[in-house]
Amino acid sequence: MKEKQLITSLFFTYLLLLLLSSFVYPSTAGGPSGENPFSPKAFAIRYWNNKIYRVPRPEFLLKKASPLTASDSARFTKLASQNSLSTHLDSFCKLANLLCFPDPTNYLSSKQSPDGKFSVYSNQNFTNYATGTAGGLSSFKNYSGNENEPLDSFRRYSRDSAGHHDEFTNYANDGNVISQSFNTYAAGATGGSGKFSVYADNVNVPGLKFTSYSDESNGRVNSFDSYSNEANSGEQGFGNYGKNGNGVINSFGSYNKDANVVGSAFSGYSETGNAGNDTFTSYGFNGNVPENQFNSYADNGNAGIESFSSYRDQSNVGDDIFKSYGKNSNSEKINFGNYAESFNTGSDNFTGYGNGAKGQQIGFTTYGEGSNFKEYVKNGVKFSDYRNNSGSGSVVNSEMSKGKNVNRWVEPGKFFREEMLKEGIVMPMPDIKDKMPPRSFLPRSILTKIPFSSSKITQLKEFFHAFENSTMDGMLNAGLRECERAPSMGETKKCVGSIEDMIDFAVLVLGQSAEPRTTENISGSKSDILIGKVRGINGGNVTKSVSCHQSLYPYLLYYCHSVPKVRVYEADILDPKTKANINHGVAICHLDTSSWSPTHGAFLSLGSSPGKIEVCHWIFENDLTWTIAD
Numbered sequence: 001m002k003e004k005q006l007i008t009s010l011f012f013t014y015l016l017l018l019l020l021s022s023f024v025y026p027s028t029a030g031g032p033s034g035e036n037p038f039s040p041k042a043f044a045i046r047y048w049n050n051k052i053y054r055v056p057r058p059e060f061l062l063k064k065a066s067p068l069t070a071s072d073s074a075r076f077t078k079l080a081s082q083n084s085l086s087t088h089l090d091s092f093c094k095l096a097n098l099l100c101f102p103d104p105t106n107y108l109s110s111k112q113s114p115d116g117k118f119s120v121y122s123n124q125n126f127t128n129y130a131t132g133t134a135g136g137l138s139s140f141k142n143y144s145g146n147e148n149e150p151l152d153s154f155r156r157y158s159r160d161s162a163g164h165h166d167e168f169t170n171y172a173n174d175g176n177v178i179s180q181s182f183n184t185y186a187a188g189a190t191g192g193s194g195k196f197s198v199y200a201d202n203v204n205v206p207g208l209k210f211t212s213y214s215d216e217s218n219g220r221v222n223s224f225d226s227y228s229n230e231a232n233s234g235e236q237g238f239g240n241y242g243k244n245g246n247g248v249i250n251s252f253g254s255y256n257k258d259a260n261v262v263g264s265a266f267s268g269y270s271e272t273g274n275a276g277n278d279t280f281t282s283y284g285f286n287g288n289v290p291e292n293q294f295n296s297y298a299d300n301g302n303a304g305i306e307s308f309s310s311y312r313d314q315s316n317v318g319d320d321i322f323k324s325y326g327k328n329s330n331s332e333k334i335n336f337g338n339y340a341e342s343f344n345t346g347s348d349n350f351t352g353y354g355n356g357a358k359g360q361q362i363g364f365t366t367y368g369e370g371s372n373f374k375e376y377v378k379n380g381v382k383f384s385d386y387r388n389n390s391g392s393g394s395v396v397n398s399e400m401s402k403g404k405n406v407n408r409w410v411e412p413g414k415f416f417r418e419e420m421l422k423e424g425i426v427m428p429m430p431d432i433k434d435k436m437p438p439r440s441f442l443p444r445s446i447l448t449k450i451p452f453s454s455s456k457i458t459q460l461k462e463f464f465h466a467f468e469n470s471t472m473d474g475m476l477n478a479g480l481r482e483c484e485r486a487p488s489m490g491e492t493k494k495c496v497g498s499i500e501d502m503i504d505f506a507v508l509v510l511g512q513s514a515e516p517r518t519t520e521n522i523s524g525s526k527s528d529i530l531i532g533k534v535r536g537i538n539g540g541n542v543t544k545s546v547s548c549h550q551s552l553y554p555y556l557l558y559y560c561h562s563v564p565k566v567r568v569y570e571a572d573i574l575d576p577k578t579k580a581n582i583n584h585g586v587a588i589c590h591l592d593t594s595s596w597s598p599t600h601g602a603f604l605s606l607g608s609s610p611g612k613i614e615v616c617h618w619i620f621e622n623d624l625t626w627t628i629a630d
Contacts, residue, residue, distance in 0.1 A: 036069065036070045038073075038074075039068070039069060039070045039073065040065060040443035040445075041062070041065040041066065041067070043443070044065045044066075044441075044498075044499040044500060045057070045062070047500050047503060048499070048503060051503050051504070051507055052503065052507070052512060052513075052514060052515075053512040053513050053629075054513075054629075055513070055514070055515045055516075055629055058516050058518065058624070060518065060622060061499065062499075064439075064440055064441055064499070064556055064622075065440065065441055065499055066096060066097075066440050066441055066443045067096070067097050067440055068095060068096055068443065073443050073445070073446070076088070076092055076095075076096070076446055077445045077446050077449070079092075080449035080450065081449060085446075085449075085450075085463070086463045086464075086465070089463075089464070089465055096440060096442065096446075096555070097438065097439060097440040098439055098440070098442075098554050098555050099439050099475075099552075099553075099554050099555075100464065100465075100472075100554055101179055101465075101470070101471065101472055117137070117138070117139045117140075117141070118139070118140045118141065118143070119141045119142065120141070120142045121140050121142070121143050121144070126153070126154045126155060126156075126157065127156070128155065128156045129154055129156065129157045129158065130157065130158045130161055130166065131156050131158070131159045131161070132159070132160045132161060133158065133161045133164045134161070134162045134164065135162070135163045135164060136164055136165070137164075137165045137166075137167065138158070138164070138166050138167070139166075139167040139168070139169070140167070140168045140169065140171070141169045141170065142169065143168055143170065143172060144171070144175060144178065144180070145170055145172065145173045145174060145175070146173065146174040146175065147172075147175050147176070147178070152172075152179075152180050152181075153180070153181040153183070154181070154183065154185070155183045155184075156183065156184050156187075157182055157185045157186065158185065158189055158192075159184055159187045159188055159189065160188045161186065161189045161190070161192060162189070162190045162192070163190070163191040163192045164191075164192040165192050165193050165194075165195075166186070166192070166193070166194040166195070167194075167195045167197075168195070168196045168199065169197045169198070170197065170198050171196055171198065171199045171200060172199070172200045172203060172206075172208075173198055173200065173201050173202060173203065174201075174202050174203065175200070175203045175204070175206075176203070176204045176435070176437055178200065178206055178207060178208070178471075179207045179470065179471035179472075180206075180208050180209075181208070181211065182210045182211065182212075182213070183211045183212065184211065184212040184215070185210055185212065185213045185214060186213070186214045186217055186220060186222070187212050187214070187215045187216060187217065188215070188216045188217060189214065189217040189218070189220050190219060190220070191218070191220060192220055193220065193221040193222065194214070194220070194221075194222045194223070195222075195223050195225070196223070196224045196225065196226075196227070197225045197226070198225065198226045199224055199226060199227045199228060200227070200228045200231065201226055201228065201229045201230055201231070202230045202231070203228065203231050204231075204435055206228060206231050206236055207235060207236070207470065207471030207474060208228065208235075208236035208237075209236065209237050209238075209239070210237070210238045210239060210241070211239040211240070212239055212240045213238050213239075213240065213241045213242065214241065214242050214245060214248060214250065215240050215241075215242065215243045215244055215245065216244045216245065217242070217245050217246075217248055218245070218246045218247060218248070219246065219247045219248070220245075220248050220249075221248075221249045222242075222248070222249070222250045222251070223250070223251045223252075223253070224251070224252045224253065224255070225253040225254070226253060226254045226257075227252055227254065227255045227256065228255070228256050228259060228264075229254055229256065229257040229258055229259065230257070230258045230259065231256065231259045235263040235264075235265075235474050236263070236264055236265075237264065237265035237266065238265070238266045238269065239267050239268070240267065240268040240271070241266055241268065241269045241270065242269065242270040242271075242273055242276060242278065243268050243270070243271045243272060243273070244271070244272050244273065245270065245273045245274070245276055246273070246274045246276075247274065247276065248270075248273065248276050248277075249277045249278075250270070250276070250277070250278045250279070251278070251279045251280075251281070252279070252280045252281065252282075252283065253281050253282070254282045254285070255280060255282065255283045255284065256283065256284045256285075256287055256290065256292075257282060257284070257285045257286060257287070258285070258286050258287065259284070259287045259290065263290075263291040263292075263293070264284075264290070264291070264292045264293065265293045265294075265295065266293070266294045266295065266296075266297065267295045267296060268295070268296045268299075269294060269296065269297045269298060270297070270298045270301055270304060270306065271296055271298070271299050271300060271301070272299070272300040272301065272302075273298070273301045273302070274302045274304070276298075276301065276304040276305070276306075277304065277305045278298070278304070278305070278307070279305075279307050279308075279309070280307070280308045280309065280310075281309045281310065282310045282313075283308055283310065283311045283312065284311065284312040285310060285312070285313050286313070287312065290312065290320070291320075292312065292320045293320070293323075294321070294322045294323070294324075294325065295323045295324070296323065296324045296327075297322060297326065298325065298329055298332060298334060299324050299325075299326065299327040299328060299329065300327070300328050301326070301329040301330070301332050302329070302330045302332075304329075304332050304333070305332075305333045306326070306332065306333070306335070307333075307334070307335045307336075308335070308336045311336055324355075327356055328355070328356040329356075329358075330358050410601045410605035411430045411431065412428040412430065413427060413428035413429045413430045414430040414601065414605060414617060415601065415602040415605045415606055415615050415616065415617055416606070416615075416616050416617070417606065417613065417615075417616065418567070418589045418614050418616055420531070420616070421531060421534050421569050421571060421587060422531060422534065423531055423532060423533055423534055424530070424531065425530075426528055426576050427528065428529075429524045429525055429526070429527060429528070429529045429573070429618065430525065430526070430618070431525045431526045432519060432522055432525050432618055432620040432621050433522045433525055433620075433621055434550070434620065434621040434622040434623075436550045436552060436622070437552075439553075439554070439555055439556040440555070441497060441498050441499050441555065441556045442497055442498055442556075443498065444498045444500045444501065447497045447498050447501075447555075450463060452480070452483075452495075452497070453484075454477075454480045454481070454484055457476065457477065457480065460476055461473060461476060464476065472554070475552055475553060475554070476553070476554075478552065479495075479551050479552065479553040479557060482495075482551055482559060483495035483551070483557075483559065487561070488563070488595050489595045490563060490564040490592075490595075491562070491563050492509060492561060492562045493559070493560065493561035493562075494560050494561075495551065495557055495558065495559055495560070496548070496557070496558050496560055497553075497555055497556065497557050497558075502558060502560060505546065505560050506546045506560070506626040509544060509546050509562045509626075510544055510545075510546060510626055510627070510628050511628065513628050513629045514546070514626045514627070514628065514629070515626065515627055515629040516624045516625070516626050517537075517568070517570065517586045517619070517624060517625055517626070517627060518586055518619050518621075518622070518623065518624040518625070519583065519584070519585045519618055519619050519620065519621065520583055520584040520585070521583055521621075522621050523573070523582040523583040524573050524575075524582055524583050524585075528576050529573050529574065529575075529576065529582075529583075530573070530574040530575065530576040530579065531571055531572075531573070531574070532571065532572030532574045532581060533571070533572045534569055534570070534571045534572075535570045535571070536567060536568070536569050537567075537568040537569065537570065537630060538567075538568075538627070538628065538630055539630075540567065540569075541567070542565055542566065542591065543567065543568055543627055543628065544562065544627070544628060545566050545588065545625050545626060545627045546560055546561070546562045546625065546626040547560070547561060547562075547563075547588060547623070547624070547626075548560040548623060548624050548625070548626070549620075549623050550622060550623065563590065563592075565590070565591040565592040566588055566589060566590055566591060567588070567589045567591065568586070568587070568588050568589075568625060568627050569586070569587045569588075569589070570584065570585070570586055570587075571584070571585050571586075571587065572584055572585075573585045585618055585619075586618070586619040586625060587616050587617065587618050587619065588616065588617065588619065588625055589614050589615070589616040590614060590615050590616070591614045592611070593610050593611055593612075593614065593615055594610050594611030595610065596610045596615075597610070598610055602615040602617075
């Protein structure tokens with residue numbers, strides 16, 4: 001009996017030692033010795049060891065594991081199981097390293113500078129600013145510039161003021177994932193002026209909104225010298241702009257110039273205004289895939305002047321909508337100097353143009369799109385030059401059919417041909433730096449308890465405290481759209497929010513010998529590079545792969561997919577002058593592009609069209625591609 005107990009005791013001791021040994025970090029694991037074996041990171045490493053066969057773990061990916069401690073992970077998992085984690089969102093986001101925005105109600109203030117002037121201002125909200133002020137000047141010289149995830153709002157700004165001047169010299173420039181809003185700006189103001197010299201230029205993922213701008217104001221002058229130029233991938237809008245105004249002068253010197261995939265919306269622009277004067281000197285010039293929408297423009301206006309000197313000229317593709325333009329207006333003068341002299345035509349719709357207007361003067365000096373006018377007033381409208389899909393768009397298509405290099409909107413080196421991956425070739429490298437805000441994966445134990453479906457968007461918005469049309473609202477919807485779209489021909493896809501989920505998908509497609517690869521660093525970005533030794537994975541033959549790209553979401557979310565007919569390469573990257581080795585790059589070449597859009601940036605950059613050429617690109621910082629180990 002004692003011998004049996006001894007054997008049993010030794011057996012359980014062995015099991016315990018075996019279990020504890022799996023908690024020890026190997027020297028290649030990247031984690032400090034003695035780290036709590038029950039932490040999410042320790043669990044992810046053990047999971048990797050059990051699923052992947054003899055493959056080193058990339059340091060950058062392990063750094064993205066959840067930073068939660070074992071105790072915090074257990075506590076938040078329990079709260080999530082009880083559907084009460086949302087009530088602890090601030091602490092959860094901070095400890096789990098997520099991208100969340102503080103509730104505006106927690107930060108409301110009515111601070112004012114003694115002299116009405118702020119040299120530097122950031123991350124604060126104003127409940128009331130300059131309301132009812134008579135005369136004087138309020139100015140912000142630098143407002144939330146060069147910041148990551150700033151959240152600022154003005155509940156009321158200069159409302160019912162008289163002869164008061166408001167000025168923003170630099171507003172939220174060079175920021176990342178900015179969320180800025182004015183609930184009311186100069187509503188009911190008389191006289192005075194509002195000026196934004198530079199508004200949100202060169203920002204990444206802007207979320208800019210004016211719920212009400214200069215509504216019911218009288219004789220006020222408002223201007224944006226520069227509005228969101230060179231912005232990247234975001235949305236901005238004016239809920240009501242100059243509505244019910246009298247003698248108001250509004251102007252945009254430059255709006256969304258050189259922007260990339262930015263959506264702009266005006267829900268009500270100068271509606272029922274009297275004797276207004278509104279001018280866009282340059283709107284959406286040289287943009288890439290812009291989405292501009294005027295739900296209501298100058299409807300029911302009286303004796304106003306509305307003009308676009310240049311609208312969307314030299315832009316690439318995109319969609320523009322005027323749901324109602326100058327409807328039921330009286331003696332309005334409405335004009336487009338140049339409309340959409342585009343590089344590559346997109347989709348334009350006027351569902352109502354000048355209907356019910358009396359005494360109007362409406363004209364297009366040059367109209368370059370093949371558009372659709374569903375309800376179009378036939379009298380009092382002039383087209384000086386209507387090109388109907390001729391001109392620049394056709395020229396570009398002609399150039400591309402001849403194989404010429406047309407890369408006006410695409411960063412040099414972003415796409416290249418397979419023949420460029422040869423030792424001794426000098427080529428441009430794009431900016432491969434990861435521009436996404438820093439975030440971490442969630443532990444699977446928590447991830448599975450947070451909704452992730454457009455059918456549960458209401459619960460998801462409640463969880464992340466996303467109010468309607470906020471930056472968080474847009475981020476959640478965009479992430480779900482990307483993940484829920486149907487796969488393309490031959491594509492296998494999955495969005496993953498934990499390291500364990502990424503491992504499972506890679507192993508499902510490639511087996512247990514799956515190996516992750518990424519470009520070593522960002523050296524060589526935005527400059528010419530010299531290609532050193534090149535090695536083709538799987539002997540340079542067609543191979544299976546799983547590529548994972550980051551999506552913008554509160555927690556770290558990767559869009560992972562496998563597409564057929566690719567070749568993957570590793571290449572030494574050298575300085576072309578010194579020949580020194582500065583980087584080790586990973587590139588993937590797509591051999592079948594037949595299902596790609598004709599307007600894909602690769603074809604704009606390289607020429608040709610779907611199915612006629614292969615297209616290669618580098619794996620950017622913090623993205624990766626999995627292949628079978630060789």
